């Protein structure tokens with residue numbers, strides 16, 4: 001680990017990061033920079049774009065100029081109190097950008113396009129050594145403040161990144177090089193929604209050709225699961241949401257049917273699965289009620305994969321006899337059970353040669369100043385993914 005905190009002897013001034021300096025490099029080396037970032041000052045507080053001071057990259061760290069950052073439900077959960085958070089908090093954890101400055105000893109080159117990784121693996125702990133880097137035990141980074149507000153308060157960063165900002169300073173193991181020239185609003189999604197959705201299908205559930213799938217909750221991750229299920233060869237792909245407005249998006253993403261989550265849901269699913277229920281249900285909301293719904297839609301011996309990140313006091317109740325008799329598997333998929341360092345480059349290559357089309361996932365792009373409005377749309381369940389783009 002490197003020391004991510006501002007050195008007490010660091011200059012307190014800071015250099016404005018010129019938006020006209022793509023790739024950076026114009027400011028003096030090893031000086032803090034001032035950038036604009038989307039900040040929440042408290043749980044439920046209004047989101048505001050503020051000037052914040054980033055430290056110079058220390059040993060093994062890099063500064064990345066952000067090109068695009070998605071507005072993900074986990075950011076919203078940090079703001080509305082579903083997930084515990086410390087404030088002031090820079091939002092954002094799904095982003096792409098360009099390496100602008102490297103700290104001492106970094107192996108990366110200025111100008112390299114990258115995707116940010118919110119769960120960088122230490123490669124040394126018990127889980128990393130057994131090939132499960134998504135469960136890495138080194139989780140200190142997201143809890144350590146980095147940089148400060150314009151009025152000198154230490155800043156917390158969503159999932160250790162705080163990527164809804166003009167730039168971030170992160171450990172170099174939290175960045176993954178990608179090919180140049182990818183559409184930034186799509187490349188950004190590789191870092192959370194797409195890696196999570198694709199990984200849940202390929203790595204966690206291992207959906208096989210001809211299998212049936214139900215996806216409960218059609219935000220960015222749910223839509224990514226639908227599209228991954230289609231690519232995995234699933235033949236019955238049921239998209240389920242409470243909002244009828246998601247129908248067209250779901251069908252465009254790869255669903256064979258769209259079903260409203262209402263009293264008739266179980267009957268509708270059984271009508272499409274020879275009365276058995278689906279082989280795989282993916283819960284992409286993170287609530288006890290939807291986890292129970294996913295459980296009920298799954299056939300005997302099938303698997304429920306929980307992809308949504310829920311609240312710690314939202315308890316799921318299942319009957320003991322039901323657990324035994326149904327022989328279902330209930331498990332979670334953390335970051336798509338993936339190794340981002342290995343899998344993001346594969347997805348980026350698929351995006352580059354058009355094998356992967358993420359256009360349907362991007363509902364629109366907005367400038368940083370309109371990010372608070374994008375959060376409002378996310379909270380209302382409008383669209384798929386709203387992406388903040390920066391020049």
Ligand SMILES: [Zn+2]
Pocket residue numbers: 072073074075093094192193
């Ligand atoms: Zn996310």
Ligand SMILES: [Zn+2]
Pocket residue numbers: 121122123124125126127128129133135136137138
């Ligand atoms: Zn580890």
